[in-house]
Every structure is written in C-alpha cells, then in structure tokens.
Amino acid sequence: MLVRRHRLVGEIVGLGRSQSNLDVALERKLIDTATRDPVEAARGSDLVVLATPIMAMPATLKAMVDYLPPDTVITDVGSVKGWVVRQLEPVLGPRMALVAAHPVAGKELTGASAADPELFKGRRAILTPSARSTPAAIAKIETLWGATGATVATMEPDVHDRILALASHLPQLAASSLANAIAEQRINGLLAADFGATGLRDTTRLALSSWEMWRDICLTNRDAIVDSLRLLQSSIVEFEKLVAAGDAKGLEVVFARARKMRERLQ
Amino acid sequence: MLVRRHRLVGEIVGLGRSQSNLDVALERKLIDTATRDPVEAARGSDLVVLATPIMAMPATLKAMVDYLPPDTVITDVGSVKGWVVRQLEPVLGPRMALVAAHPVAGKELTGASAADPELFKGRRAILTPSARSTPAAIAKIETLWGATGATVATMEPDVHDRILALASHLPQLAASSLANAIAEQRINGLLAADFGATGLRDTTRLALSSWEMWRDICLTNRDAIVDSLRLLQSSIVEFEKLVAAGDAKGLEVVFARARKMRERLQ
Numbered sequence: 001m002l003v004r005r006h007r008l009v010g011e012i013v014g015l016g017r018s019q020s021n022l023d024v025a026l027e028r029k030l031i032d033t034a035t036r037d038p039v040e041a042a043r044g045s046d047l048v049v050l051a052t053p054i055m056a057m058p059a060t061l062k063a064m065v066d067y068l069p070p071d072t073v074i075t076d077v078g079s080v081k082g083w084v085v086r087q088l089e090p091v092l093g094p095r096m097a098l099v100a101a102h103p104v105a106g107k108e109l110t111g112a113s114a115a116d117p118e119l120f121k122g123r124r125a126i127l128t129p130s131a132r133s134t135p136a137a138i139a140k141i142e143t144l145w146g147a148t149g150a151t152v153a154t155m156e157p158d159v160h161d162r163i164l165a166l167a168s169h170l171p172q173l174a175a176s177s178l179a180n181a182i183a184e185q186r187i188n189g190l191l192a193a194d195f196g197a198t199g200l201r202d203t204t205r206l207a208l209s210s211w212e213m214w215r216d217i218c219l220t221n222r223d224a225i226v227d228s229l230r231l232l233q234s235s236i237v238e239f240e241k242l243v244a245a246g247d248a249k250g251l252e253v254v255f256a257r258a259r260k261m262r263e264r265l266q
Numbered sequence: 267m268l269v270r271r272h273r274l275v276g277e278i279v280g281l282g283r284s285q286s287n288l289d290v291a292l293e294r295k296l297i298d299t300a301t302r303d304p305v306e307a308a309r310g311s312d313l314v315v316l317a318t319p320i321m322a323m324p325a326t327l328k329a330m331v332d333y334l335p336p337d338t339v340i341t342d343v344g345s346v347k348g349w350v351v352r353q354l355e356p357v358l359g360p361r362m363a364l365v366a367a368h369p370v371a372g373k374e375l376t377g378a379s380a381a382d383p384e385l386f387k388g389r390r391a392i393l394t395p396s397a398r399s400t401p402a403a404i405a406k407i408e409t410l411w412g413a414t415g416a417t418v419a420t421m422e423p424d425v426h427d428r429i430l431a432l433a434s435h436l437p438q439l440a441a442s443s444l445a446n447a448i449a450e451q452r453i454n455g456l457l458a459a460d461f462g463a464t465g466l467r468d469t470t471r472l473a474l475s476s477w478e479m480w481r482d483i484c485l486t487n488r489d490a491i492v493d494s495l496r497l498l499q500s501s502i503v504e505f506e507k508l509v510a511a512g513d514a515k516g517l518e519v520v521f522a523r524a525r526k527m528r529e530r531l532q
Contacts, residue, residue, distance in 0.1 A: 104463050123463055159454045166448050166458035171469040173505050174444045176524035181494070181501040182432050183527035188425045192432035193527060197370050197389055200531065202468045203437040207528035211521030218509045218517050228447070229506045233499060235447040239439050240495045243484045251484050255477030258442035261449035261459060262473035265466065 001030055001117045006147040014112075015041035015060075025112035042067035047140070050076035050088075054216040058087045070095045073137040075144075077103055079164060079213075081128040081157035083220035089132045097137035100157060102126045103150055104168065108208035121149035128157040165224035169217055170232060173225070175206035176214075267296055267383045272413040280378075281307035281326075291378035308333035313406070316342035316354075320482040324353045336361045339403040341410075343369055345430060345479075347394040347423035349486035355398045363403035366423065368392045369416055370434065374474035387415035394423040431490035436498060438480055439491070441472035 003009045014031035015038060016022045022034035035041050042048075042064035050057045057076055070093055078084050081100045088098055105123040107114055125145035129138050142152050155163075182200070185192040193200070218225055242250040269275045280297035281304060282288045288300035301307050308314075308330035316323045323342055336359055344350050347366045354364055371389040373380055391411035395404050408418050421429075448466070451458040459466070484491055508516040 104461060106463065106465065124461060126461075155454075155456070159456070162453045163456060163458045163461050166451050166453075167460075167462040167466055170448065171444060171462070171466045173502070174440060175465075175469050176521055177501040177505055178437060178440045178498060179524035179527040180504070180520060181497040182436065183523065185432050185497070187428040187432075188421075190421070190425070190429060192429045193531065194433075195370060195390060195392075195429050196433040196437070196531060197372065199372065199441075199472050200433055200437045202471050203441050204524075204528045204531070205468050206465050207521075207524040209521075209525075211518055211525060214521055215514055215517045218505075219512055219514055222509055222512060225509050226506055229502055229509070231447040231451070232444060233502055233506075235443040236439070236495055236499055236502070238446070239443055239484075240492055240499075243488055243491050243495070246485055246488060248481055248485055251481045252477055254446060255442055255473075255475075255480055257449065258445035258470075258473040259475075259477060261445040262470045265459065265462065265470070 001028075001115055002120075002148050003144060004029070005117070008144060008147055009047070011044075013041050013045060015064075021111045021113075025115075028112060028115065030112055030115055038063035039067050044069065046072050048072060048074045050074070050078070053210075053212045054078040054080055054084060054220050056216075057084060058091055061088055061091050065091055065093055065096075068093065068096070072096050073140055074098045075101050075141050077101060079168060079217050080221040081126075081160045083161075085128065085130045085157045089130065092132055096132075097134045098130065098132040099137050099141040100128045100130065101141055101145065102128070102160065102164070103145060103148070104164070105150070106209075108205060108210075110210045110213070117148075119148075120145070123150050125150040125152050126160055127152060127154045128160050129154060130157060161221050162224045162227075165221055165228045166231075169221060169225050170228040172206045172209060172214055172217075173229060174232060175204050179204045179207040267294075267381055268386075268414050269410060270295070271383070274410060274413055275313070277310075279307050279311060281330075287377045287379075291381075294378060294381065296378055296381055304329035305333045310335065312338050314338060314340045316340070316344070319476075319478045320344045320346055320350060320486050322482075323350060324357055327354055327357050331357055331359055331362075334359065334362070338362050339406055340364045341367050341407050343367060345434060345483050346487040347392075347426045349427075351394065351396045351423045355396065358398055362398075363400045364396065364398045365403050365407040366394045366396065367407055367411065368394070368426065368430070369411060369414070370430070371416070372475075374471060374476075376476045376479070383414075385414075386411070389416050391416040391418050392426055393418060393420045394426050395420060396423060427487050428490045428493075431487055431494045432497075435483055435487060435491050436494040438472045438475060438483075439495060440498060441470050442480075445470040445473040 012031045014025045014034045025031045084100050103125040105120050278297045280291045280300045291297045350366050369391040371385050
C-alpha cells in the first residue's frame with residue numbers, strides 16, 4: 001500500500017497460499033498480480049519481501065531462488081532475526097543480498113484485510129545487516145521502511161532477538177499464559193472469565209494473535225524466550241511473597257516500580 | 267453523575283481527602299456540596315457509598331457512624347467483598363443496613379476528573395448481600411447500579427473474591443509483573459522496553475493503576491490472589507517447557523487454547 005503510494009516500486013506480485021487472501025489483496029490494490037506459484041512470483045522480481053511465518057521462509061526462498069534475477073535483494077519482516085539470517089544466507093544466489101528486517105508493529109489480525117497504512121507510523125523498523133548485506137541493499141531496505149513513517153534502527157541479529165524476547169515475545173506469552181490460567185476456572189459453577197472487564201480484555205488481547213506466527217517465533221528464539229519467561233516468573237514470585245506476607249510497604253514499592261516503567265512507555 | 271441524571275437522590279455530598287479533587291467534582295457537578303469533614307458529610311445522609319481504598323473504609327465509616335441517621339444504608343464499590351463485609355458489619359448502627367457491592371469496571375485513572383457516565387454500561391455490578399443486608403436496602407442498591415446500565419448480579423462475598431482474584435486481580439498483577447520484569451533490562455546498552463509496540467503497551471496498561479487501591483486489594487484478598495498467581499506461574503511454566511523442548515505441536519495447542527479463551531471475551 002505504502003510503497004505504491006510512494007512510487008518506490010514498479011510491479012508488485014503477491015505470492016500466497018490462499019486464493020481468498022490474494023483476492024482481498026488484489027481488490028484492495030495492495031498488489032498488481034497474484035499467484036500461488038513461487039516460480040511465477042520469482043521471475044523478474046528484483047526485491048523479495050518474505051512475510052510468511054518464520055520457519056516457512058527458507059523453503060519459500062528455495063522454491064524461488066533459481067528463477068530470481070541474479071542481483072535480487074531479499075528481505076523479510078520476521079520477529080526473529082538470528083535464525084532467519086543463518087537459514088537464509090546459505091540459500092542465496094552468489095550475487096544476491098540479504099537484509100533481514102523487523103518492523104516492530106503489529107496487530108492480532110492477519111491477512112490482506114488487516115493491511116493498514118498507519119500501522120508503522122512512529123514505530124521502529126529494525127534492520128539486522130549481516131555478512132550477505134551490501135551497502136546498496138541496506139539503503140534500499142532503509143528507504144522501504146522509511147516510507148512507512150517508521151524510525152529505522154540497525155543492530156546485530158542476536159542483540160535484536162534478546163531485546164525482542166523481552167519487549168515483544170514476553171508480552172505475547174504473558175497474555176497467552178494469563179488467558180490459559182483463567183480459561184476454564186469455575187468458582188461455584190460460575191466461569192471466572194465471564195466476570196472480567198476491560199483490564200482482562202486488554203491484558204489478554206495478544207492471545208488473539210496467529211498461533212502459527214508465534215509458534216515459529218518460539219521455535220526460533222528459544223534461549224532468549226526461556227530467559228525472559230524466567231524473568232517474568234521471578235517478578236510474579238516477588239508479588240506472591242509480598243501478598244502472602246501481607247507486606248503493605250513492599251507492595252507499594254513493586255506497584256510503584258511497575259507504574260513508573262509503564263509511564264515511560266506513554 | 268448518573269444518579270443525578272436519573273433523579274435517584276436528593277442532595278449529593280462529596281467527602282474527600284484532597285480539596286483539589288473535591289473542586290473538580292463540584293465543577294463537573296458530580297456533587298452538590300463538598301467537605302473534608304466526615305461528621306459534616308454524615309449529618310442527614312441516608313445513603314453512604316464508600317469509594318476509598320478498601321482498608322480505609324472501616325475508619326471512614328467509624329468517623330461518620332455516630333452522626334448518620336439511624337436507618338442509613340451503607341454500600342461500597344471495593345474490589346474485595348469478604349473483608350469489607352467482615353470489617354464493616356460490626357461498625358454499623360443497630361438499624362443500619364449494609365449492601366456491599368462491586369461494579370466490575372474501571373480505568374487506570376482515578377479521581378473526579380476520570381468520572382465517566384459510560385463506564386458501567388454493559389458491565390456487571392455484583393452485590394454481595396450478607397447478614398446485615400435488608401431486602402429494602404438491597405433493592406435500593408440494585409436500583410442505583412441498574413441506572414448505570416450495568417447488569418446487576420448477586421453472590422456470596424467469598425465467591426465474589428475468588429472469581430475476581432482470577433478475572434480482575436490476576437490481570438492486574440500479571441501486568442505489573444510484566445512491567446517489572448522488563449523495566450530495567452538492557453541488552454548491549456539498549457533499554458529493551460524502548461523497543462516495545464502496542465502489544466507491550468496494552469499488556470502492561472493496568473500497571474498505571476493506583477498502587478494504593480491495589481495494595482489494599484492484595485492485603486484483603488490474600489489467599490485467593492496467591493492461588494491465582496500460582497495458576498499463572500503454572501501456565502507460564504507450561505510455555506517455558508514447550509519452548510525449551512522446541513515442541514511445535516504442543517505450542518500450537520497452548521496458543522490455540524489461549525486464543526479460544528480470548529475469543530469468548532470479545
């Protein structure tokens with residue numbers, strides 16, 4: 001939507017699994033042509049943006065690589081970068097460049113119908129250049145994300161993954177864990193979840209996200225995610241001890257600390 | 267705002283701690299007269315709605331009780347009901363009635379400036395009648411909350427507390443725990459929290475809530491809150507094990523279960 005508006009590209013080919021999603025993309029003029037055939041998508045494409053669940057990226061690129069022009073630039077939008085770089089670099093043709101990227105914005109919705117030109121405005125797009133990134137390819141991907149209104153940042157893939165395990169992957173797992181903890185709980189026959197208000201809804205909103213996407217994030221950023229889950233457990237245990245002890249002063253301190261953190265995000 | 271609009275009461279007296287908040291309440295016409303003196307507030311009041319942090323309720327009522335008309339009805343809006351009933355009943359004058367109540371709706375904001383006549387619409391107001399509730403007093407409080415557009419439900423105080431420990435107190439503690447877990451984490455000098463997007467913001471929004479209110483909820487609903495925190499820990503450990511094991515199928519199952527729970531809340 002945005003690269004077309006900014007006239008950054010010529011023809012846009014949409015490669016997808018489901019015809020219905022491709023039809024929505026055509027109808028909303030997000031793409032010029034649609035195909036479910038990777039070979040057809042590859043021919044003549046000088047830029048490939050992989051936007052599948054992470055673990056499908058290597059196979060998707062492999063299916064296209066022999067039919068792509070030799071100097072094609074490959075990028076992606078996955079939430080994990082170390083794994084993507086390690087898996088995609090060996091697949092590239094000898095003159096192709098890879099610039100792995102992660103626009104840090106999202107919705108719990110998926111597909112062409114959820115496309116929103118405002119989504120990236122004021123957010124961050126993180127590029128993680130690696131051995132197979134060329135200065136020209138990096139500049140191209142910077143221009144692409146700059147056009148969305150995002151601030152472009154650059155960092156090492158593994159630094160990205162440890163940061164996002166905390167700032168993005170942990171909130172997702174906290175939301176899904178909270179939803180699962182409450183889901184089936186009944187007190188005197190009453191379903192507890194039925195008595196939640198906006199607080200419960202907001203705190204669990206991320207549980208609506210695509211499990212396919214999140215399964216792959218969990219599988220490709222394991223160590224950093226396990227570390228972040230342990231941090232959250234410590235934080236919960238801290239509350240548990242204070243509640244069990246009836247420690248008013250201690251509770252004030254931890255609630256105030258949490259509030260200060262959240263105020264910084266405003 | 268709403269009881270005035272529905273002409274359910276005569277004069278409304280606001281008793282508060284801070285003059286600035288009382289001034290906002292006067293200016294917004296939420297109250298007719300303002301006072302910081304419980305004795306002045308008590309005289310002639312045939313209905314008292316306690317809306318302080320929970321643990322301040324007994325002292326607030328004690329300071330008024332000798333100056334209230336003998337048949338005054340007492341109610342409250344606290345998020346814990348067992349403790350409130352146990353603490354307030356012994357304070358009542360011999361002919362007074364108590365109908366403890368909890369409108370299950372809220373914002374992370376406090377004070378008269380946050381008053382919102384739409385807040386309770388479509389939500390639940392839970393009454394927890396007890397030994398000192400009379401049918402006439404219950405009917406009065408039902409009318410009061412019915413006027414807000416809330417659905418009025420009735421249950422035992424301790425059933426309320428166990429349900430809300432899951433549906434409301436746990437989301438609050440999950441949000442504050444998540445905020446604390448991430449707060450000071452730096453990777454290569456970069457503050458992880460700076461890289462969060464709307465997901466992090468939504469999931470931690472409740473951390474902005476009044477620590478004074480939540481400290482008292484934690485102190486007065488200890489056992490049920492400790493139980494709910496342990497449930498959440500089990501749920502997080504379930505994810506941790508699946509991530510550590512790289513169990514794709516298991517992750518799909520738990521993400522899907524969480525999503526199904528959240529879809530029911532829509």
